[in-house]
Amino acid sequence: MSRDDSHDTKARAVDSWEQEFLNQDGSGYIGTPSKRYRCPKCHGVLQLKQGKNGAFWGCENYPKCDYSANDEDGRPVRPKKYFCPLCGGQLRKKTHSGNTFWGCSNYPDCKLTLEDVSGEPSSSRKYPCRACGHYLVRKKGVKGYFWGCIKYPECKHTLPDDKGHPVPKKLRSSGDQ
Numbered sequence: 001m002s003r004d005d006s007h008d009t010k011a012r013a014v015d016s017w018e019q020e021f022l023n024q025d026g027s028g029y030i031g032t033p034s035k036r037y038r039c040p041k042c043h044g045v046l047q048l049k050q051g052k053n054g055a056f057w058g059c060e061n062y063p064k065c066d067y068s069a070n071d072e073d074g075r076p077v078r079p080k081k082y083f084c085p086l087c088g089g090q091l092r093k094k095t096h097s098g099n100t101f102w103g104c105s106n107y108p109d110c111k112l113t114l115e116d117v118s119g120e121p122s123s124s125r126k127y128p129c130r131a132c133g134h135y136l137v138r139k140k141g142v143k144g145y146f147w148g149c150i151k152y153p154e155c156k157h158t159l160p161d162d163k164g165h166p167v168p169k170k171l172r173s174s175g176d177q
């Protein structure tokens, strides 16, 4: 019989939910969610619901409270917001003839579209347009992918696509970026 009390204290420092999870593991029953997520708007309890696009978290006080969150591995995750680099409007995910892409909420005033990469707009990959100083976006044309200027049709600069990257027409040795 050892009396290692200091070790015991450290073990208790583990978050209670984590401990519950560990206790549950191997005991043979899964199904009762031990963790409750509170609604940040009204402090009601969030419930996992099934929607058209899969599972999501909604507030128990719906429709009084319209809070909702995406489901990620059984946890509520707030949908990220993305903004249009041209006009600052919010980007919305759209699906058109099987293609998923992001479009500006100010359409048709702003015709910005961005390719969807794993559920996020591909704005992080920016390739400058040598012609006007804005940037290029990957587009799908009849002959396959190509890169076109975000200011199209004002700027008609395009570059061919090679495995997801634009191919510069003239390779310059004056610098990488």
Ligand SMILES: [Zn+2]
Residues within 6 Å of the ligand: 039, 040, 041, 042, 043, 044, 059, 060, 061, 065, 066, 067
């Ligand atoms: Zn709520």
Ligand SMILES: [Zn+2]
Residues within 6 Å of the ligand: 084, 085, 086, 087, 088, 089, 104, 105, 106, 110, 111, 112
């Ligand atoms: Zn816009």
Ligand SMILES: [Zn+2]
Residues within 6 Å of the ligand: 129, 130, 131, 132, 133, 134, 135, 149, 150, 151, 155, 156, 157
């Ligand atoms: Zn341009």
